[in-house]
Amino acid sequence: MGAIFQSLGRTILAGFVILVLIIIVTGGAGVRAGDQVWWAFVMRWLHVMSGVMWIGLLWYFNFVQIPSMPKIPDEQKPAIGKVIAPAALFWFRWAALATLVTGVIVGGKYLGSALTFGQGYVTIGIGMWLGIIMAFNVWFIIWPNQKKALGIVQVDADAKAKAARVAMITSRINTMLSIPMLFCMVGQKYNIL
Numbered sequence: 001m002g003a004i005f006q007s008l009g010r011t012i013l014a015g016f017v018i019l020v021l022i023i024i025v026t027g028g029a030g031v032r033a034g035d036q037v038w039w040a041f042v043m044r045w046l047h048v049m050s051g052v053m054w055i056g057l058l059w060y061f062n063f064v065q066i067p068s069m070p071k072i073p074d075e076q077k078p079a080i081g082k083v084i085a086p087a088a089l090f091w092f093r094w095a096a097l098a099t100l101v102t103g104v105i106v107g108g109k110y111l112g113s114a115l116t117f118g119q120g121y122v123t124i125g126i127g128m129w130l131g132i133i134m135a136f137n138v139w140f141i142i143w144p145n146q147k148k149a150l151g152i153v154q155v156d157a158d159a160k161a162k163a164a165r166v167a168m169i170t171s172r173i174n175t176m177l178s179i180p181m182l183f184c185m186v187g188q189k190y191n192i193l
């Protein structure tokens, strides 16, 4: 048992094994592997999983890492800047892309209606636009500026401080947008807007 939890890979695999067992035990009546509905469901599941990874890390940055930085002694700061932040940013930006791609697939059938706020699709249309803006921010503002702030790309001290500030503010903007965005994601089924 301990051997499973000493490895992240084995832990995740164990999660999938439990899922398969649940499907076998329940008979998985609603899930008919392979048909169109099944693929739509799988994409929805992957979409929520990658979204949780993305927004989970966004909230980790904003709720935990950024507020803790001033409390960390200078000589210990490289542990965050050189080890933790780059690893978190790796999963953060790829999860953002995966969420966007799976989201576009999930909404594929009504993408045009949603993005133009057609009748019945206002809720998810707003959610998608917010999500798209947030994903854009991740890839084209936060990540390039974080590369400078963390020293992955070498720049002078002034540019480094400016990059850190731009990344932080944009991360805060995304945290702000995550609230209406998630409302819209889960609200579409209820036609809430």
Ligand code: HEM
Residues within 6 Å of the ligand: 044, 047, 048, 050, 051, 052, 054, 055, 099, 100, 102, 103, 104, 106, 107, 108, 124, 127, 128, 130, 131, 132, 135, 182, 185, 186, 188, 189
């Ligand atoms: C990045 C751009 C995004 C796009 C294009 C997108 C697109 C979609 C679409 C089309 C749906 C289906 C709505 C429906 O017909 O019921 C959906 C649902 C959902 N999305 Fe997103 N989404 C995005 C970002 C996110 C993020 C960041 C999260 C964070 C967790 C998220 C979580 C969800 C959830 C929980 C649902 C509801 C699933 C359900 O009710 O079964 N989405 N999204």
